Amino acid sequence: MLKVSIYRYNPEADKAPYMQDYELDTKGKDLMVLDVLELLKAEDPTLSFRRSCREGVCGSDGMNISGRNGLACTTPLSEAAPKGKLVLRPLPGLPVIRDLVVDMEQFYEQYKKIEPYLQNDTPAPAIERLQSPEDREKLDGLYECILCACCSTACPSFWWNPDKFIGPAGLLQAYRFLADSRDLATDERLSNLDDPFSVFRCHGIQNCVNVCPKGLNPTRAIGHIRNMLLTRAV
Amino acid sequence: MVRTVTSFGRSGTFDWLYQRVTAVILLAYVLFIVGFIFFTKDFGYQAWSELFAQRWMRVFSLVALLSTIIHAWIGLWSVVTDYITNRMMGGKATVLRLFVEVVLAAVAVLYTVWGIEILWGV
Numbered sequence: 001m002l003k004v005s006i007y008r009y010n011p012e013a014d015k016a017p018y019m020q021d022y023e024l025d026t027k028g029k030d031l032m033v034l035d036v037l038e039l040l041k042a043e044d045p046t047l048s049f050r051r052s053c054r055e056g057v058c059g060s061d062g063m064n065i066s067g068r069n070g071l072a073c074t075t076p077l078s079e080a081a082p083k084g085k086l087v088l089r090p091l092p093g094l095p096v097i098r099d100l101v102v103d104m105e106q107f108y109e110q111y112k113k114i115e116p117y118l119q120n121d122t123p124a125p126a127i128e129r130l131q132s133p134e135d136r137e138k139l140d141g142l143y144e145c146i147l148c149a150c151c152s153t154a155c156p157s158f159w160w161n162p163d164k165f166i167g168p169a170g171l172l173q174a175y176r177f178l179a180d181s182r183d184l185a186t187d188e189r190l191s192n193l194d195d196p197f198s199v200f201r202c203h204g205i206q207n208c209v210n211v212c213p214k215g216l217n218p219t220r221a222i223g224h225i226r227n228m229l230l231t232r233a234v
Numbered sequence: 235m236v237r238t239v240t241s242f243g244r245s246g247t248f249d250w251l252y253q254r255v256t257a258v259i260l261l262a263y264v265l266f267i268v269g270f271i272f273f274t275k276d277f278g279y280q281a282w283s284e285l286f287a288q289r290w291m292r293v294f295s296l297v298a299l300l301s302t303i304i305h306a307w308i309g310l311w312s313v314v315t316d317y318i319t320n321r322m323m324g325g326k327a328t329v330l331r332l333f334v335e336v337v338l339a340a341v342a343v344l345y346t347v348w349g350i351e352i353l354w355g356v
Contacts, residue, residue, distance in 0.1 A: 160316040164236045193246075197236040200246035201312075229247040 002026050002081065004036060006047065007089040009096050017096065019087075026077065033065055033080055033088070034072040037100075049100040056213060059148030063100050064089040069150035069211040091153040093162065106162040107149045107169070113192070114166060114174040119185035135181035142176035142221060144214050145169060151208035151218055157201040164197035168208035168218030171199060175221035178228060190229055199225055238315075240335050242308045253308045256301035263298035283356065292353045299349040303342045310338055 002024045009017035022040050031039075034054055041047045049072070052058040056074040063072055065080045066087045080086055094102040120129065152158045152167035166174065174193065177183045193199045199222060208218040243249050274281045285291050314334050320327045 157316070160319065161321075163321060192235045195236045196238055196241040196244075196246040196249055196312075197315075198246065200250050201316075226247075226250065230251065233245070233247045234251070 001084070002036065002077065003085045004040065005085070005087045006040075006099070007096075008047075008099055010046075010098055011096075030076050030078045032073055033070075033075045033077065033086065034061055036077065036086065037061075037072060037088070048098045057146060059146035062091055062148035062150045062153075062213075064092055069154045071148060071150070071213045074213055091149055093153045093159040094149070102153075104149060107147075107152055107167070110152070110162070110166045110170040111147065111173065113198075114170050114177070115185070115189070115192075116173050116177065118177065118180065118183050119188075120182055121184065129182045131181050138179045138181070139176060141216055142172060142179065145172055145176075145216060146214060148213060150211045150213055151216075154207040154211045155202075156205070156207070157203065161197060161201055165201035166193070166198045168202070168222070171202070171225060172216060172218040172221045175225050178225060186228075187232075190225075190232060193225060194229055194233075199229070240332075241311055242304060249308050252304055256305040259298060259301040260305065263294065263301075266294075286353070286356060295353050296350065299346065299353075303346060307338065307342060311335070314338075 004022040004024060005019050006022065007017060008014070008020045022044070024036060024039055026036070032054075034051055037047070037049055037051070041049075049063070050060040051073065052060040054061075054073045056071050059071070061072040062069060065072065065075050066085075069091060070080075072088075077086065088100060090096050090100045090102045094104065094106060097103050147169060149169060151172075152162075152169045155165075155168055157165050158167040174189065178186055178189055183189075202219070202222045204219055204222075206219045209216075209220075212218070238244060241249055243252060270285065271277055286295070314331055318327050318331045318334065323330070
């Protein structure tokens with residue numbers, strides 16, 4: 001039997017959050033954590049969590065799985081509960097709406113700040129703006145981000161200053177547009193990041209790299225942004 | 235863009251660079267002092283006061299002292315703005331943070347003046 005302990009909180013009924021214990025017969029299968037949640041929800045319909053694609057593409061079911069942020073749909077029990085005990089909590093640092101559902105507003109606010117769209121005032125060519133294969137390659141490891149928030153909510157700097165520090169997810173995307181040969185707003189983008197909080201609250205502890213379910217490296221991207229800021233400033 | 239007026243250089247890049255540069259200066263100073271203590275024959279009051287009687291040593295020490303002040307300000311300012319935030323504590327965080335920053339600034343000035351007095355006083 002698999003023991004599951006889940007963070008429960010319904011602000012309309014509960015005074016404080018609590019951990020609820022469940023037991024589940026997995027019939028020896030190495031289920032994904034999301035499968036466990038679905039099976040438990042069939043028994044207890046009040047259990048709330050977000051999910052959509054169930055294959056690690058939409059980024060809806062980011063949560064804290066046995067102490068480590070990850071996607072429930074791509075994390076197998078053999079990894080999350082090797083000793084038969086699974087602990088599920090909402091992503092740390094964000095306000096809880098209910099059970100495992102968090103309010104992502106602060107996360108999206110930071111994403112919005114980096115203006116995550118191509119900026120180019122020159123007349124658009126007839127077909128599309130072309131890139132050399134080398135320039136296109138620079139976007140690899142950046143564009144794959146699914147904005148699940150696992151990285152930013154694993155970052156202590158984001159916990160302390162979610163209103164000022166862009167966070168690893170936002171900064172990875174900031175660099176995605178700084179590195180894009182078609183984007184012409186590089187200088188404005190850098191000017192918007194040159195304060196003591198937006199980029200420089202990153203102290204390089206690499207929690208983000210450790211948890212990213214897509215295997216991306218925000219710390220490296222932040223290093224590139226810092227180098228661009230330095231090159232411009234000295 | 236987050237506006238700040240109490241950070242050392244008001245630019246994250248500037249602060250980041252100064253913290254690294256001052257760290258290198260401090261490392262050089264520590265290595266020099268430790269090396270001097272261990273590699274000087276008959277190390278004692280005589281050797282120590284002769285070292286500090288030279289102008290370059292006084293200037294080097296002053297640079298190291300100023301580096302300590304700058305390094306400490308940038309580092310402690312980060313700590314203060316991480317842990318004493320209005321988001322967590324409400325309006326009283328502004329008062330508390332400003333108080334801590336003023337105390338730190340006063341200590342910084344005190345140490346600088348005191349350090350110059352000591353270096354050029356012997």
